[in-house]
Amino acid sequence: MSSEGAIFDLDYRRYEGARTGRTKIRWAIVRDGVRKVLGLRRKARRKILPWGLIVLAVIPAIAFVGFRVLTEGLGADELLEDLIPGHADYFGFTFQLTFLFVALSAPELLIPDRVSNVLTVYASRPLTLADYLIARVGSLLLVVMAFTLLPQLVIYLGGAVLSGDIIGHVTGNLDLLWKIPAGALAVFATQAGVAFIISAYARRRGVAAGVYIAFSIISGGVAFGLSEAVNRWFAVIDLQAHAVVLIGEIFNEPGFRDDTSMGQADLSPWVSLVAVVTIAVLAAGLLYRRYRKLM
Amino acid sequence: MSNAIITTAGLNMSFGDVQALRDVDLEVPAGRIGLVGANGAGKSTLIKILLGMLQPSSGVSEVYGTSAQRKPLTVRSRVGYMPEGDCFPLDQTAADFVSYTAELGGLPASESRQRASEVLTLVGLAEERFRNLGEFSTGMKQRAKLAQAIVHSPELVLLDEPASGLDPDGREDMLALINRLGEFGMSVVFSSHVLGDIERTCDWVVMLNEGRLLRNEPLASIRASNAIRVVLLDDPTPAVRVLESRGARVAVTDRTLDVEFETGDPFVAIRDVLVETGLGLRSLGSKQTTLEDVYLAEEEYGL
Amino acid sequence: MTTLSPAFVRNPTIEIAEISKWFGQKVAVSNVSCSFGPGITGLLGPNGAGKTTLLRMMAGLIRPSRGKLTVLDTDPRRDTTVFQRVGLVPEDDAVYPFLTGRRFVEYGAELAGVRNPSSAAAHAITAVGMDDAAGRRIEGYSKGMRQRIKVAGALVNDPEVLYLDEPLNGADPVQRVRLIELFHHLAAEGRTVVVSSHVLEEVEKMASRVIAMVDGRLAAAGDAAAIRAAFTDIPYRVRIDSDVPRTLGAALLGREVIRSVEVIDDTLHVQTDDLGDLGRLLPSLAQSLDVRLTLVQPEDLSLESVFRYLVHGR
Numbered sequence: 041m042s043s044e045g046a047i048f049d050l051d052y053r054r055y056e057g058a059r060t061g062r063t064k065i066r067w068a069i070v071r072d073g074v075r076k077v078l079g080l081r082r083k084a085r086r087k088i089l090p091w092g093l094i095v096l097a098v099i100p101a102i103a104f105v106g107f108r109v110l111t112e113g114l115g116a117d118e119l120l121e122d123l124i125p126g127h128a129d130y131f132g133f134t135f136q137l138t139f140l141f142v143a144l145s146a147p148e149l150l151i152p153d154r155v156s157n158v159l160t161v162y163a164s165r166p167l168t169l170a171d172y173l174i175a176r177v178g179s180l181l182l183v184v185m186a187f188t189l190l191p192q193l194v195i196y197l198g199g200a201v202l203s204g205d206i207i208g209h210v211t212g213n214l215d216l217l218w219k220i221p222a223g224a225l226a227v228f229a230t231q232a233g234v235a236f237i238i239s240a241y242a243r244r245r246g247v248a249a250g251v252y253i254a255f256s257i258i259s260g261g262v263a264f265g266l267s268e269a270v271n272r273w274f275a276v277i278d279l280q281a282h283a284v285v286l287i288g289e290i291f292n293e294p295g296f297r298d299d300t301s302m303g304q305a306d307l308s309p310w311v312s313l314v315a316v317v318t319i320a321v322l323a324a325g326l327l328y329r330r331y332r333k334l335m
Numbered sequence: 336m337s338n339a340i341i342t343t344a345g346l347n348m349s350f351g352d353v354q355a356l357r358d359v360d361l362e363v364p365a366g367r368i369g370l371v372g373a374n375g376a377g378k379s380t381l382i383k384i385l386l387g388m389l390q391p392s393s394g395v396s397e398v399y400g401t402s403a404q405r406k407p408l409t410v411r412s413r414v415g416y417m418p419e420g421d422c423f424p425l426d427q428t429a430a431d432f433v434s435y436t437a438e439l440g441g442l443p444a445s446e447s448r449q450r451a452s453e454v455l456t457l458v459g460l461a462e463e464r465f466r467n468l469g470e471f472s473t474g475m476k477q478r479a480k481l482a483q484a485i486v487h488s489p490e491l492v493l494l495d496e497p498a499s500g501l502d503p504d505g506r507e508d509m510l511a512l513i514n515r516l517g518e519f520g521m522s523v524v525f526s527s528h529v530l531g532d533i534e535r536t537c538d539w540v541v542m543l544n545e546g547r548l549l550r551n552e553p554l555a556s557i558r559a560s561n562a563i564r565v566v567l568l569d570d571p572t573p574a575v576r577v578l579e580s581r582g583a584r585v586a587v588t589d590r591t592l593d594v595e596f597e598t599g600d601p602f603v604a605i606r607d608v609l610v611e612t613g614l615g616l617r618s619l620g621s622k623q624t625t626l627e628d629v630y631l632a633e634e635e636y637g638l
Numbered sequence: 639m640t641t642l643s644p645a646f647v648r649n650p651t652i653e654i655a656e657i658s659k660w661f662g663q664k665v666a667v668s669n670v671s672c673s674f675g676p677g678i679t680g681l682l683g684p685n686g687a688g689k690t691t692l693l694r695m696m697a698g699l700i701r702p703s704r705g706k707l708t709v710l711d712t713d714p715r716r717d718t719t720v721f722q723r724v725g726l727v728p729e730d731d732a733v734y735p736f737l738t739g740r741r742f743v744e745y746g747a748e749l750a751g752v753r754n755p756s757s758a759a760a761h762a763i764t765a766v767g768m769d770d771a772a773g774r775r776i777e778g779y780s781k782g783m784r785q786r787i788k789v790a791g792a793l794v795n796d797p798e799v800l801y802l803d804e805p806l807n808g809a810d811p812v813q814r815v816r817l818i819e820l821f822h823h824l825a826a827e828g829r830t831v832v833v834s835s836h837v838l839e840e841v842e843k844m845a846s847r848v849i850a851m852v853d854g855r856l857a858a859a860g861d862a863a864a865i866r867a868a869f870t871d872i873p874y875r876v877r878i879d880s881d882v883p884r885t886l887g888a889a890l891l892g893r894e895v896i897r898s899v900e901v902i903d904d905t906l907h908v909q910t911d912d913l914g915d916l917g918r919l920l921p922s923l924a925q926s927l928d929v930r931l932t933l934v935q936p937e938d939l940s941l942e943s944v945f946r947y948l949v950h951g952r
Contacts, residue, residue, distance in 0.1 A: 051457065051515075051518075051519065052453070052454070052457055052485070052515075052519040053450075053453065053488075054488050054519070054520060055442060055446065055450065055487070055488035057442075057443070057446065059412060059441035059442070060438075060441050060442065060443055061441075062408075064438070064441075064443075065438065065439055065441065068435065068438040068439060068444070069439070072435055081427070081428075081431060082426050082427070083426065086426070152424055152425070152426070153424070156421060156422070156423060156424055156425060157418075157420060157421055157422045158422055158423065158424050160416075160418045160420075160422045161418075161422050161436055161439075161483060162439065163386075163388045164386055164388065164411060164414075164415070164416035164418070165411055165436070165439040165440055166407075166408040166409070166411040166412040166439075166440065166441060167408070167439065168408070335388065353778070371811070372810060373780060373782055373809075373810030373813075472685065473685070474685065500836075501685075501836065502683075502684040502685040502836045503682075503684065503836055503838055503942060503945050503946070503949075504684055504946075504949060505685070506836065506837075507942075507946075528782075528808065528809070528810060528811070529837055529839070529840075530811060531839040544810075568914055568917050568918065600930070602930050602931055602932050603930055606921050606924055606925055606930075606931055607921075607925060609921035610921045610922050610925045614921075615914060615917035615918030615919075615920075615921070616917045616920065616921065616934060617913065617917055617936070618934055618935050618936060619931060619932075619933060619934040619935075620879075620932070620933040620934065620935055621932075621933075626811065627811050627814075627815070630810070630811035630812050631811070631812065631815060633812075634812045
């Protein structure tokens with residue numbers, strides 16, 4: 041009986057399997073973007089800000105609804121009737137948080153890749169520039185939508201439970217099923233457009249976030265002042281106001297926008313819609329052109 | 336050439352008033368291909384055009400029969416690229432990032448993790464693969480760059496100055512790795528301005544000079560020459576005299592003789608002359624034209 | 639007359655005596671003593687061996703932790719005017735992209751206090767072969783051109799001492815040859831040129847003398863061939879191609895000067911303690927056996943091989 045022995049080559053294996061399509065590749069970029077935004081697989085301190093903001097956005101809704109539901113029938117119902125904020129109101133609350141979130145995340149998504157020249161690696165892979173940019177914007181959209189929608193969902197469910205008639209509540213409020221996502225999308229479109237453009241040019245994340253925040257505050261003030269003093273159409277410059285206007289329109293609360301420059305200027309909500317769509321399209325175009333020149 | 340893996344026709348590339356490539360017509364077979372020339376303009380530009388990362392001012396290029404201008408994504412799914420400069424995110428681990436680049440190259444997520452590990456081990460980064468790329472030294476970065484270039488199992492890898500910044504040991508290791516890529520069934524385009532490295536690793540050479548194609552042929556045919564170079568241990572004069580009397584043409588520099596015979600076996604003739612004159616030799620062999628010689632001749636004669 | 643260790647030269651311009659440098663716990667340079675003089679000397683070492691640190695001390699950029707270092711009989715940290723006589727070509731891109739080549743060199747000349755900056759600049763630019771491109775902005779230069787303009791910038795004050803860190807980086811083959819010629823010329827004029835580089839085949843072409851550092855210490859000094867010969871426990875390897883390798887191999891094994899014979903792919907690789915003896919016996923041995931020798935090539939005389947032995951010991 042002979043004994044046999046063999047050595048197996050531990051070297052490089054060729055991959056002979058199927059290649060995934062462009063969709064899977066785009067998803068890989070989206071997942072990578074989500075990780076960047078949420079600080080996953082990175083140092084712990086990168087998680088503090090994004091998750092902090094998410095918690096701040098979600099916890100109040102859970103707290104209010106939870107409290108109301110738990111104290112149901114304990115006798116304080118009339119007192120606590122208005123405890124749970126309406127959908128539009130809660131948008132107003134999370135609005136500031138998503139603003140900060142976008143201000144911090146857009147730079148994270150675009151700047152390190154550009155400054156560290158990771159774009160070269162992307163350029164050598166079977167994907168297009170459009171794939172990359174859409175996936176990057178898409179990651180932020182996904183995360184922002186998620187943490188905007190989650191508390192809204194909690195409020196919705198809370199309302200359903202508290203009304204005592206879940207089916208009735210659902211069928212009676214079917215419009216909310218499109219209104220809530222539409223609202224989230226409107227907020228995202230106003231806030232992300234300019235943030236991405238700034239991040240396409242800035243070389244440091246802190247600077248990009250700072251410039252964006254400063255720009256928003258200043259343009260808001262300028263819009264307000266000029267629309268009072270010179271011409272009410274100057275209110276259009278206040279980008280954040282458009283989001284508020286659209287939320288008010290979607291949830292049929294015309295008074296919602298009263299405090300904003302757009303509300304004061306009493307311009308038609310259609311102006312806001314046009315403004316938001318214009319910003320989105322402009323941002324997309326500028327982003328693509330800027331990166332086209334780089335690659 | 337029927338089995339050409341890379342072809343170009345009438346390739347021109349200008350950046351403003353600088354012409355990086357002029358009328359480059361190429362056909363290159365599979366194997367280890369050296370790409371040499373001035374740093375900056377010609378070589379990197381050609382590589383980027385082959386990958387479809389740059390559109391040429393005019394002309395076409397094909398890799399494995401696919402036009403990089405019309406179908407860049409198809410080309411890139413079969414090709415890997417190791418860029419010259421930095422290209423890593425600073426806050427990700429090597430394993431993480433290389434696995435991601437595998438996915439970007441069209442590999443399923445499950446395969447990607449495993450292959451990333453294997454490839455990083457292959458390039459000698461087994462222990463460091465869970466450290467952040469931002470902490471890597473130059474040598475480690477070069478290896479990691481090679482890893483991401485081959486992780487998605489391409490058929491052809493384009494290496495842009497792979498040994499740049501490496502110390503002599505690192506350079507040796509990198510050259511050895513490049514040699515092995517050929518054993519793995521991959522073709523390699525090795526772009527470098529260090530001619531000695533090319534001469535040691537490649538079988539085919541594409542030589543660019545000021546954007547123009549100078550040579551495109553097997554290294555062996557460039558090196559071949561009729562002369563035999565003999566380096567002697569002592570004063571060569573006696574040998575020179577006898578060799579010339581036997582009909583050889585001899586060029587002398589110090590103790591180095593370049594000997595050419597019209598007829599007969601030159602090696603035996605030289606051996607016999609050495610015995611006759613009692614001289615010892617330091618080295619003997621076919622004079623190999625170096626790539627540097629080709630550039631210098633071009634400079635002088637402007638062919 | 640006492641013989642000088644190859645680490646020192648008879649008429650030094652740079653003297654390094656028991657120099658050490660540490661950064662916290664890390665000892666970058668440990669007790670190095672050597673000197674540099676007119677001619678080209680190569681400074682070699684693996685990454686992290688301390689050669690960059692040594693070079694920076696020689697350029698006065700950092701202070702030694704211990705020991706004495708003088709350049710042109712001056713302590714470069716005490717008297718920085720010595721740098722009017724020193725030129726430095728650093729590895730990184732220490733140039734201003736928005737200046738034209740000519741402006742950059744002239745600026746350097748003005749800074750160094752040269753008497754006639756524009757003509758000094760013109761000379762330096764011609765010396766490096768950048769006359770045509772000097773009018774263009776540096777940001778449009780290729781890597782090789784940047785390298786050459788940096789060299790021009792270092793030459794503009796007619797320095798007696800020149801430090802070159804990877805000076806041929808990016809230069810194309812022809813430019814490389816021209817630059818090496820230039821450096822030889824400068825050295826022949828009596829300047830002290832120190833070249834630090836990882837590309838050993840280039841250092842070989844430039845420097846006849848090398849100083850090698852490993853792990854912060856001086857590992858070897860002198861002429862490459864002499865250093866190789868100093869490895870007395872490592873025999874020379876020689877490759878021999880012939881039409882009947884085994885016949886020749888068997889005969890060689892019978893000779894005392896041969897330590898070993900290996901046959902790899904029909905090629906002989908022999909180890910010998912004495913290249914000269916082998917070289918003298920080969921022709922007659924081959925003739926007596928009717929062997930046709932087609933290749934005789936020492937395999938480990940290059941600076942690269944010497945370096946490998948220094949770092950790895952084998």
